[in-house]
Amino acid sequence: MISINWGTMLIQIVVFLVLLLLVSKYAIRPLIATIKQRQDYIDNQINTAEKGRQEAEGLLEEQKSLLKQAQLEAKALIERAKIQKDKEAEKIIQEAKEQADRLIQEAKLEIEREREKAITALRDEVGTLTVQLASKLLEKELDAKGQAKLVDRYFEQVGRLQ
Amino acid sequence: MELTPKIEAFGTKFDLTIIFGSVLTAIIVLILAIAATRRLQMRPGKLQAGIEMLLDLSRNLTRMGHDDKKAEKYLGFSFTLFLFLLVANQLGVILMVTSGADTNIPALGITPEIMHEQNAHGVAWLKSPTADMSVTFAMSIGVAVGAIIISMWINGVGGYIKGRYLVGPMALLHIFEGVINPITHGMRIWANIFAGEILIGIMLQAGWAASIPLAAWMGFSLFVGVMQAYVFTVLANVYMGEKINLAH
Numbered sequence: 001m002i003s004i005n006w007g008t009m010l011i012q013i014v015v016f017l018v019l020l021l022l023v024s025k026y027a028i029r030p031l032i033a034t035i036k037q038r039q040d041y042i043d044n045q046i047n048t049a050e051k052g053r054q055e056a057e058g059l060l061e062e063q064k065s066l067l068k069q070a071q072l073e074a075k076a077l078i079e080r081a082k083i084q085k086d087k088e089a090e091k092i093i094q095e096a097k098e099q100a101d102r103l104i105q106e107a108k109l110e111i112e113r114e115r116e117k118a119i120t121a122l123r124d125e126v127g128t129l130t131v132q133l134a135s136k137l138l139e140k141e142l143d144a145k146g147q148a149k150l151v152d153r154y155f156e157q158v159g160r161l162q
Numbered sequence: 163m164e165l166t167p168k169i170e171a172f173g174t175k176f177d178l179t180i181i182f183g184s185v186l187t188a189i190i191v192l193i194l195a196i197a198a199t200r201r202l203q204m205r206p207g208k209l210q211a212g213i214e215m216l217l218d219l220s221r222n223l224t225r226m227g228h229d230d231k232k233a234e235k236y237l238g239f240s241f242t243l244f245l246f247l248l249v250a251n252q253l254g255v256i257l258m259v260t261s262g263a264d265t266n267i268p269a270l271g272i273t274p275e276i277m278h279e280q281n282a283h284g285v286a287w288l289k290s291p292t293a294d295m296s297v298t299f300a301m302s303i304g305v306a307v308g309a310i311i312i313s314m315w316i317n318g319v320g321g322y323i324k325g326r327y328l329v330g331p332m333a334l335l336h337i338f339e340g341v342i343n344p345i346t347h348g349m350r351i352w353a354n355i356f357a358g359e360i361l362i363g364i365m366l367q368a369g370w371a372a373s374i375p376l377a378a379w380m381g382f383s384l385f386v387g388v389m390q391a392y393v394f395t396v397l398a399n400v401y402m403g404e405k406i407n408l409a410h
Contacts, residue, residue: 003295003296004295004296004299005174005175005176005177005296006174007172007174007175007176007177008175008176008177008180008181008294008296008297008300009296009297009299009300009303010300011176011181011184012180012181012184012291012296012297012300012301013300013301013304015181015184015185015188016184016188016242016243016246016300016301016304018188019188019191019192019242019246020238020239020242020243022192023191023192023195023238023241023242023245024238024239024242026192026195026196026199027195027196027198027199027213028195028199028217028237028238028241028242029238030199030202031199031202031213031214031217032217032237033202034202034203034204035214035217037204038204041204
């Protein structure tokens with residue numbers, strides 16, 4: 001009430017100090033330790049997440065660059081293949097043309113040769129026949145008797161030829 | 163106003179109601195604090211979340227008197243003080259135990275004659291310890307003396323006197339504060355809680371007719387109890403901070 005007793009005051013201070021000691025030791029200290037532990041855990045988790053994110057970003061970047069490189073390579077490959085194909089096609093056509101020309105040339109030569117051969121053969125035949133004819137005529141002039149034989153032989157020859 | 167049982171010894175009086183109230187408050191606080199901090203988990207349950215909020219509040223209170231780093235050392239003090247005063251202030255509002263004017267226990271200084279002499283109309287067996295000046299002044303003077311002791315421990319006796327009282331004209335203010343602060347500090351909480359209990363006592367005597375204003379006043383008293391516990395704790399930290407954290 002409206003009076004101060006030193007005894008009550010003293011006991012109040014003792015009670016409070018004991019309470020302070022007990023609460024600090026058995027409640028506050030473990031509570032703060034737990035909060036600290038949680039704080040550390042959260043910090044750790046955030047750090048791990050951050051690291052993981054950075055790693056993922058790095059990997060993504062790497063993948064992107066690899067993909068780009070692969071695309072470029074594929075493009076170059078296609079380009080090269082296209083050029084190669086054009087070249088090859090041209091070469092094939094060229095070869096085919098050359099072969100065709102050669103064949104034509106050969107055929108022409110063959111024809112020429114055959115024609116020449118035929119002409120030569122004909123010419124020889126005509127010459128032989130002319131000589132024979134001439135000799136036959138000369139033979140007849142010389143020998144009247146033999147003329148009949150000659151004509152006969154002639155006809156015989158013609159008949160054989162046919 | 164009620165009488166309280168007292169024992170006289172060593173040339174002073176021990177107020178049993180107040181001492182019992184104080185011890186009961188301390189036990190309630192201790193049980194509350196320990197119950198809430200059993201089985202502490204990384205993921206707090208409701209009780210643990212509540213006590214952690216209270217700890218946060220205490221931290222904010224403490225930081226009003228000390229810088230953030232030093233505040234951690236006085237966290238337990240703020241927490242215990244706030245909780246103790248909170249429970250003590252509500253004790254009389256929720257659990258007021260009195261007996262009639264004819265109680266006669268001469269050994270505890272309670273007789274109808276003394277009651278008549280002091281114009282008391284009953285005996286209080288349980289009420290808020292903070293409704294007693296002895297308790298509040300014990301706390302406020304304890305804070306002041308404790309702060310001086312801690313300051314001397316940290317700064318040295320010379321360092322304390324030099325930092326506090328050899329600072330030019332400001333020293334006068336510090337001397338003045340040294341006397342006035344513990345008085346106002348203890349008086350403020352006592353007056354609020356004491357007034358609350360007096361009015362509750364009067365309304366209780368008025369019977370059921372006063373039940374509605376009584377309920378309203380009890381609600382207000384609960385609020386005042388929280389407010390005063392908060393204010394006392396803040397001021398305790400501010401006063402301690404002024405004495406301990408001297409400007410060099």
